[in-house]
Amino acid sequence: MNSAADTLVATGARTAGWARLGDFASLTKPRIVVMELITVAIAMQVASGGAWTPSAFWAAIIGAGLVAGSANALNMWIEQPYDAQMRRTRRRPLPAGRLAASEVMTFSAVTLVAGTVLLALFVNTATTVIGVACWLTYVALYTPMKRRTAWNTTVGAVSGALPILMGWTAGGGALDLTAWALVGVLFFWQYPHFMAIAWMYREDYIEVGYKMTTTVDPTGWHAGLQAVFGSIALWGVSILPAVSHEAVYVSIVSVLALVMLWPSIQFCRAPSDPAAKRLLRASLVYLPLWLVAFWMCW
Numbered sequence: 001m002n003s004a005a006d007t008l009v010a011t012g013a014r015t016a017g018w019a020r021l022g023d024f025a026s027l028t029k030p031r032i033v034v035m036e037l038i039t040v041a042i043a044m045q046v047a048s049g050g051a052w053t054p055s056a057f058w059a060a061i062i063g064a065g066l067v068a069g070s071a072n073a074l075n076m077w078i079e080q081p082y083d084a085q086m087r088r089t090r091r092r093p094l095p096a097g098r099l100a101a102s103e104v105m106t107f108s109a110v111t112l113v114a115g116t117v118l119l120a121l122f123v124n125t126a127t128t129v130i131g132v133a134c135w136l137t138y139v140a141l142y143t144p145m146k147r148r149t150a151w152n153t154t155v156g157a158v159s160g161a162l163p164i165l166m167g168w169t170a171g172g173g174a175l176d177l178t179a180w181a182l183v184g185v186l187f188f189w190q191y192p193h194f195m196a197i198a199w200m201y202r203e204d205y206i207e208v209g210y211k212m213t214t215t216v217d218p219t220g221w222h223a224g225l226q227a228v229f230g231s232i233a234l235w236g237v238s239i240l241p242a243v244s245h246e247a248v249y250v251s252i253v254s255v256l257a258l259v260m261l262w263p264s265i266q267f268c269r270a271p272s273d274p275a276a277k278r279l280l281r282a283s284l285v286y287l288p289l290w291l292v293a294f295w296m297c298w
């Protein structure tokens, strides 16, 4: 177990009551998980044509949330020494000593089992298998790869893209072109999303030894290119689900594409903190808007 965290807890940094509950909740990286769960809910709604039962719907949302929360908690357990050194992450419960390593491990194990059981009993086998595959790609592949190669982002993008497929299969959707187009949207969206972040926190990443596009090429040129090509690919796959659908959807998505493409081009031309922040903000605007367009126009 992690003696550093346990020692800090022993010296009295441990929280109690609601604050302790908040510390456990923050192990799940709640903002990312909430966005993931919105993708799950909308994919399930569209795939089922709204014909879901409340038990299956809530089991899918809570089950996916628990499995994702488990993956994020275990990622924090593995990365504690590096989280402790980065400004953005050093106040997390484990490096700050508010939770013990053993508590984080227990939390991750319990949420993994609970989430998997919920998905298996109340949703279906396909969704459960995708959930476990997603957990494995994140914890067993992406997390160690961050220290070895900048290709980690491609693997992380698979983990980030699979939850929407869980929503689709939970709603009875087949693994057809639409299903893979949805995975493609989430996959390619993560390039501009993360290249902005990789630039903003490049000094932290260099200091702790993470291999990111912006640490391998500190000029930002490769990160910019990946943001631009990611945004172009995002445009293409965002349109795909509309093959037999309305022109209005294609028009909305094409306008939305510019929301991503323009700040990506600006960032690529001259990487800077303000340009990266604008790109990150654009990514966080794009995804909910695209989800609503997809849902409404389906």
Ligand code: HEM
Binding pocket: 031, 032, 035, 036, 039, 088, 153, 156, 157, 160, 161, 186, 190, 193, 194, 197, 284
């Ligand atoms: C390679 C994949 C990804 C990486 C490495 C990544 C990393 C990050 C990081 C480090 C932040 C914090 C930025 C900050 O503090 O300024 C962030 C923010 C955010 N990410 Fe991602 N992310 C990825 C994929 C995703 C996915 C798939 C989603 C959801 C669908 C998502 C949703 C969000 C949201 C909502 C925020 C803003 C809230 C916050 O700052 O915590 N991300 N991401």
Ligand SMILES: CC(C)=CCC/C(C)=C/CC/C(C)=C/COP(=O)(O)OP(=O)(O)O
Binding pocket: 032, 036, 064, 067, 068, 071, 072, 075, 079, 089, 131, 134, 135, 136, 138, 142, 156, 157, 159, 160, 163
């Ligand atoms: C159902 C299931 C298992 C879903 C998993 C969804 C999930 C965890 C997506 C994460 C996407 C991602 C790579 C985030 C960054 O992690 P990071 O380690 O780079 O972030 P950090 O630097 O903030 O720790």
